[in-house]
Structure formats: structure tokens, C-alpha cells
Amino acid sequence: MSQATPEPLNIGLFGGGTVGGGVYEICEESNKDFLAGIGADVKISKICVRDTSKARDFSIGAHTTVVSDYKAILEDDSINCVVELMGGVTNAKDVVFEAIKRGKHVVTANKALLAQYLPEIQELLKQHPEVHFAYEAAVCGGIPIINVLQNDFFGDKISKICGIMNGTTNFMLSKMESEGADYDDVLKEAQALGYAEADPTADVEGLDVQAKIALLAKLAFGATVPVDTVPCQGISQLSSADFEFARMMRSTIKLLGTAMLNADGSKLSVFVSPVVVPLTSPIAGARGAGNIVVVNSRNVDTTSYSGPGAGRFPTANSVVSDIVRIARGMATPPFPYDKDWTFETDFTGEFYTRITCKDALGIIKRVGELAEENGVSIHAILQNPIEDRDNVDFVVTTEPCRLSQVESFCSSIAKERWAKNKPLCMSLL
């Protein structure tokens, strides 16, 4: 009968930054004795950084050599595991691919690399079955969602996975919800606090989530999702008015990555967009920089997993979990299964549309006509008392319809002389 065979790991670590320092501290200091005690023989013998002379915010033991040449790790046959925490795609790809080719195990936190080169990585791993490949830290830093999807749904059938996978935007949306603040102000605050980059595009336009939901769709559905094709709507169009309307609906607004089957289970929709979420949903409860993933499945119905999505030690902890599983001989196959899917971008759902107009006679009647023309059935119309007749917001929510129908409805409205712009459209959870 089979038993796990531990394998001492001699690690070459790429990246001596925030997460790399955290991994080094855990493995070589805070939990060194504990790891040895549970049979995880782990040593980080080399760290590769861009500038070896730069001061680090963690102390490096005498048994660890700091190098700047990739080859010093990749060509060192005594190193049997590469931990890639450099970020970026180009150099990380060279390092990870070469490590696999040389039969070294790989642990990475690089969602962009994974999302962009998934088929190539899978192919390479097939040629090197002796290599363990792990990436718990790539999605939702401190939440063990990769382990859970790799190990706990074999007997189940997932119908939907969605969640908050970006802490920066969730911090911003939480501020907009709790303080009634507007987008531009919370962005400035997030930048001042270091949550958001000077160029916040990757976060606020949802590109970060795009890569993450593509990875989760791989795990949940076996789907190889071409990342660039994932429809992606960010949060920069949201205003404080949207949070007021959401409150009227006993809801809030969250930026979600979603992968879900259509009604008959034949097609898969993967998209990133702000979503109106009822306050009773656990997703609404994830405030600040927190992340949460919710899985709907045939057997278990709904489970959810929440925690920090980023940060030195939460992310480092996930990296260390991967390292230890490999060292103890208990690594999981990285991608549980593969399945070809037809992707459906024109998914069915209920929608929220916020219409901004100059007040005039007959607007509601005209909105009703345009809805009917586009096959959209109106569920509710929400409006606050009018304060500025030149700038009136109201919201139309729909019965279930296709995304293309509600988008066509919004385009029709944009052509009306009273419309100030194209209505903002979001899904309802």
C-alpha cells in the first residue's frame, strides 16, 4: 500500500521582496523547528535577487547565498525546488519553465504567468511527471482556495464559483459603501495608503481578477480559459449614487470574478464585473481589503472561504503550505482535470441599470417601450426625490434576460435626447 515518501527540499528562492522575505522568515526562523518536527526537511540555500547589495527587511542566514544570476540556482543540481516570487511574466516564465525542464519542483505565486501560459505549463508538466507544481498563493493570498478546489469536490459538480479576489478594489468599494464617498476620492485615499498603485488600472479595471477567475475556472470546471477573452468591467464607472440605490435594495456593490454554468450545464460563462450583492450574502460581509470565494455545487450547495487576499505573511503562508506538502511527499496534482468548454459571454441574469438623464415628460414610458423592444422585462424602478432636474439618476432592475438584451436596452437609451450618457449596467447576485 502506498505511503507518502518525504523528500528533503533544497530550495532556490527567486525574489527577496515582501512575500519572499516572509517565506524565508517562516521556513528559516519562526517555524523552522516545527517544520523539522513534522518531517518537512526544508532548506533555502540560495536567494536570487536583482541587486545583491540592497538591504533586505529580513535577516538571511549564513547557509543561504544571495545571488543575482538565475543560473546560479537553475544550474545547481543540488537545488531540487524553485520558489518563484519575482512576479512579472517574462523572466518568471524563463525561470519556471527551465526549472521544470531540469526536474526541479516549482512553487509560484504568479497568477499572471499561470493564466497566460497554462496550456504550455500543463504540457511541460506532462513531460516531467517527476515535478511537483504548486501555486496556492496565486489566488486570494491567505485563503486556501486552491487546495480546496484541488481536493474537496471530486464527488461533486460545481455550478458556479465567484468572489471578491482583489483587496484594493474591495477596500475602495467598502469605503464608498460606508462613507458615501465618490470613486475619485476613495481612489486617492487608497493610493495615499499604499493600497492602490499610481497606475491603478490592473486593479480598478478588473485585470487582476481576470487572471484569478481564469485559474479558478480551471480548477472548478477543468476549463482552459483564454484570459484575454474574459469580459472585464471594472469599478471606475461606479458613483456614490449606485451605493444609494444598492442600499434601497438592501444590497451593496462588489467587484466579482465569476465562472458559472448556464442552466443546462452545457456552457461556461467567465467574467469580471461589479455586482449588486444582497447584504444577507456572505460576500457583502467581506469588507476592507478582505477576499471571499463562494462555491455553489450539486452536493454541498454553498460553501464560502474568506480571509486576507494579500499581504506578506498571509501570502507567504500559502507558499509555505505548498513547500511543506511537497517536502512531505503529499503534493496534489496541480490541475485536477481538463475539459473542453463552449464559452458563453452572453449569459442570462438579472441586471441593474442606472440611467442618468435630464428630467422630461414621458421618460418612464419611453424606458418601458425600449425595454420591451429589447426583450427586457422590468422588475423594479428605483428613484430618489429629484433635486437637480438636469441631472436625475434612476435605476431599472430587470427580470432574468440575456446580457446582450440589457446591453442593447442601454444602448437604445443612450440615443434618447434626455439621456446624459450610456446607462451603467451590472449583474444582480
Add this chain to the structure above:
Amino acid sequence: MSQATPEPLNIGLFGGGTVGGGVYEICEESNKDFLAGIGADVKISKICVRDTSKARDFSIGAHTTVVSDYKAILEDDSINCVVELMGGVTNAKDVVFEAIKRGKHVVTANKALLAQYLPEIQELLKQHPEVHFAYEAAVCGGIPIINVLQNDFFGDKISKICGIMNGTTNFMLSKMESEGADYDDVLKEAQALGYAEADPTADVEGLDVQAKIALLAKLAFGATVPVDTVPCQGISQLSSADFEFARMMRSTIKLLGTAMLNADGSKLSVFVSPVVVPLTSPIAGARGAGNIVVVNSRNVDTTSYSGPGAGRFPTANSVVSDIVRIARGMATPPFPYDKDWTFETDFTGEFYTRITCKDALGIIKRVGELAEENGVSIHAILQNPIEDRDNVDFVVTTEPCRLSQVESFCSSIAKERWAKNKPLCMSLL
């Protein structure tokens, strides 16, 4: 380098009831092809039930024999895995122990067996290192909390684990919260709906949670907790008034199992009790029969895991995950580590005490005196307008103090002539 070696499993299933039927359906019908596709060669060749002539609510394939004699499975050398879903302790112990002795893998959902015989099971497994032992379904049915604790905190240090681990009582408490109903009424409703047993003691007095938190304490802290010594307070003392006071505190009341370190990390407290939980906590969001577990740790801070705690397919799904991991050669050591702990029942916390009295002059002054005498610092006093002078409820919340201090405070109050009974005492989360 080590690779997982799959091992075809020929399973003998003990128990053809709710969960057993679910496991059979998943393995032999709904996911049979999928499991074969991912390399999990799983066959259930025998089911042992008390009455072989009884009609079952699942259809049994021709390749499966229904037996009533334990030996038909235990003495069958072709069976290499026993799945124990009989429940109870006496017979289940015989089956599980004999299976291990005969070198068969064991999957069980039996929390009571595990909690009661943990040291013996560990000892037996040491003598049979070839045996895999898995029990994901034993705690919080559909939530993969066992896998997470076995695999995702190697580099971390858990300081507290707590949660809602009993669906019956959470259903009742949610009703009391949302409908202002009283305990006796919601118990009757839970019994009528089949959520609660005719004798509800194990649920409402917290005994079910006692076994579960003992198991989680083993995983989180390495502690072998003598289950019978875990202080256990149920929900039968709670009244609608408590939910009114909780609402004044922007909180609700949940029955929690808790295992936590004291401030300097030297002692472990394990207990079951109703707890006043702020509405902002994810624990407050788990309504109805849902379960949730929250883990606090040094690296990751807070993660939480929620989902159904019981039910045929959620529980069966966890059993199947265990089976598949063994079949794919990826089983995890069942108990990550062992550590001797000093247990501290007299833990420090903030407390809620509800005092019921006949209205009289000077009660608040006397309460203040008794608090001071017992070393209890009062945080707040909550009272609704008095309606019935013979039956007045008010609440005293405390600053951090030891449990023994607040209990002594409550005992002192009980001796006052105006006190109607000993005050109810709960922790604040």
C-alpha cells in the same frame, strides 16, 4: 523523486442510511465516470446494514453485496478500505479498530468515536503505518475544515479556532433572533421539522459541539483534549430577552465551540457556550442550519470557512473526498502533530450577564458592589423600560476578567433577595 501512487480501492461500507446512501450514489452513479477519469479506481463491493431486507432509498448495483455480518467485510481480504457510517460508538469502535488491525484504510464520519478514542486510534495507526485514516465528514459535514487544518497552517501558528458546528441549534437561535421567539417554541418547531431529535439534549446542551471542538483542537493545536472535561453550556437557558439585549449591542447569540490560547500562548482553553457575536462578524452571518469555522493565526490573521454542517450529500461529499484522496495516493497524515498542553478552564474574556430580579431600590448600587468584590469591572449596563416590576431583566457586560470571577459575581447576585435566579452568563466574541 516521490510521486503519488494510486491504489485501487475495494470498499466495504458500514451503514446504508442517509450518508451511506449518498456516498454510494456519488461513487457508483453520479460521479463514477468522473472518478475513473481522474484515476480514482473506487468500487463499493459490500454494504453492511443491520437489516438486509429493509428497503433503501438508493439503488444498489449488482456488483455490491448487502450483508449484515461485520465479518463479511472485515475478514474479506479483497476489501482494502472500510467506510464507517454507522454512527454510535460501541460497534463502530469494533469495526474501525479491527479494520486498522487488518491493514485496511478507514474513512469515518464518526466524531463521537474519534473524540472518545483518539489516543487509542493514534496508537493503533502508529502500529499500522500502511493504513490511511480520514475523517473529513466528522466535523461540519460539508465544510472541508479538516483538510484545511491538516494542510494549510504548517508555516503558521493558530491562536484561536471557533465556530458554529451544530446546525440544529443554529436553526433555533436564528429563529429566536429573527422572530423574537422563545426557546420552547423554536425547539418544538425544530422537532416538528425534523431538525431536532425527540430528546434534543445532545444538540441543545452542546454535547455534539463538545466532540467536534475537541477534534478541531487536536488539528489546530496538537492537543489531545479529554472530551468529558470540556466545559459545556447549552442554549436552553436563553430567552427572547437575551436576543433583545444582543440587538441593543448590535450583536446576536450563537452557540460556539472555541479552542484558544491564553495571552502568552502557554495554556489552551477549550469550551462550548453561547456567545454574544457582533453582527459584523462572519459568524453572525451564518443563519439557519449553516455552520462556520473561524481560524485566527499569526500569519494569516483571520480566515473563515462556511457551509452546510449536515445533510446527505454535503456529508457524503466529504466522505468521498477522503476516499478519492486515498485512492489517488494523496492521503494526508490524519493528525498533523501532537503537543502536550496545560488546559485552562478559567479563561479570560469579556462577559454578558443577564440578571432577572424584582425591582427594588438600590439594585444597581448593589450590583456595582458585588462586581467590585469579585474583581469584575463593569463595561456597560443595559436595561429596557420596566413593564413588570416583579420580573425585570437587565444586562451587565464586563471588561476583560476571568471566567471564575464573573461566575462568582453571578453566584453572589443569586444570593440577593431581589434576584429571581442565578444570572445567565455568556462570553462576548
